[in-house]
Amino acid sequence: MATPNERLRRLRTEKPSLADPARPMSRAELAELVNLHLWRTTGRRAALDADAISRYERGIVNWPSKTYRAAFRAVLDVTTDAELGFYPSPRGPKARPDTADDDIMGWLQRASSVDQTTITTMAARTEDIRLGDRGQSSVATSQALKEHLDVLWSLRAYSLEPSMREVLASVYSDTASLAGWVYLDSGNIKEAWRLHEAAKDAGRESSARADLAHATAQQAYVLVDTDQPQYALRIAEHAITVGATALSGPVRSWLHGVAGEVAAIVGETTASMEHFDRAVALLSGDTRDPDAPYIMLDEYSLARWRGAALARLGDEEAIADLHFALSGMDPNHLRAGAQLNVDLAHSLVAAGHTPEAVQALDTARGLAKRAGSARQKRRIKNLQSRLGVQAS
Known part of the structure; x- marks a missing residue:
């Protein structure tokens, strides 16, 4: 009878769960972290899952391959195999080492078992990360996204069923776009660009037309x-044409909102206002598209967009728009709150209301610090420099 590997089990349970730090790390989480480490250090796509970790903890497998042992040591912060409870079996030859062929066959098998329940679970995980991102730092979100994207990439890459590949591509595109935005917010421009390229690539294979347009915009x-x-x-105006009239009203409204804001940054007043007028017209009725959960647009967020554009164009009307948007904002949305207060500060500066602008920047700075938003911190610092306010 195999001897349970209590050392490995104890090391795992002493680590906090990535999803809920109040709980111990699950077998599935440990498997994903080991897979991710192997990919980063060796370029291999490993196929460990919760069942494999269970076999290790039950002692059924007590001497994994050299690369797997190294990955476990790195993930669990130990220096020797003995600390993991791994040792060569004295009873005959050791277990056959894991090979690249094993990895491929493992992922082909896992991908072949993907069904609608799997897709729903994966999409729900992306949505959980998105919702959690509103109230936590970019660092915590990026770690969760890395692990989730790695699994999605493998399932999509090894899926042999075209219809399932399309749906997996849609979930991957959404998740990669979210990751790209998180990295942009943290100040990692290169990774943000790469992830948006990955999202667009998946969007071209996706079953949802909105995915490519969203990632592009x-x-x-x-x-x-x-x-x-x-x-x-x-790019923003090209994204509007990607899906044309085949996209839903909320998605098309969001695309015009992006183009309107960017046009204002360029200084094209007429183009900016035309895009926002179109966005308002398209948003009438239902403001959510179940096929595009990443589009969260309502009258408050559209007012924020319009206010940000007007602020850059020096229109005092922006102040009323942005105060309206703030009145409808969830206080737990840290990053969005920081951005909105910076936008408000811009409009107040343009209108000559410096004391109120400084107050808005103080609020924004506190929210940006809590959210770990390098992007908003940079915007705050730039505006403070214009005002001659010392950064704190």
Whole structure:
């Protein structure tokens, strides 16, 4: 009878869960972290899952391959195999080492078992991360997204069923776009661009037309943050044509909102207002599209967009728009709250209301610090420099 590996089990349960730090790390989480480490360090796509970890903890497998043992040591912060409870069996030859062929066959088998329940679970995980991102730092969100994307990539890459590949591509595109936005917010421009490219690539295979348009439009903000607003506007306006009239009203409204904001950054007043007028017209009725859960647009967020555009264009009407948007904002949305207060500060500066602008920046700074938003911190610092306010 196999001897249970209590050392490995104890090391796992002493680690906090990534999803809920109040609970111990699950076998599935440990498997994903080991798979991720192997991919980063060796380029191999490993196929460990909760069942494999269970076999290790039950002692059925007590001497994994060298690369797997190294990955376990790194993930569980130990230096020796003995600390993991791994040792060569004295009873005959050791277990056959894991090979690249095993990995491929394992993922092909896992991908072949993907069904609608799996898709729903994966999409729900993306949505959970998105909702959690509103009230936590970019660092915590990015770690969860890395692990989730790695599993999604493998399932999609090894899926042999075209219809399932399309649906997996849709979930992957959504998740990669979310990750791209989180990395942009943390100040990692290169990774933000790469992830948006990955999202667009998946969007081309996706069963949902909105995925490609969404990833394309959102990528415009990466160009805005690299001081290339003219190219950003071209991308944002191109995104509107990607799905044309086949997209839902909320999605098309959001696309015009992006283009309107970027046009304002460029200084094209007429184009900006035309896009926002179109966005308002398209948003009438239902404001959610079940096929595009990443589009969360209502009258308050559209008012924020319009207010941000007007602020950049020096229109005092922006102050009323932004105060209206703040009145309808969930206080738990830290990053969005920071952005909205920076936008308000811009409008107040343009209107000559410096004391109120400084107050808005103080609020924004506190929210940006809690959210770990490098992007909003940079915007705050730039505006403080214009005002001659010392950063704190």
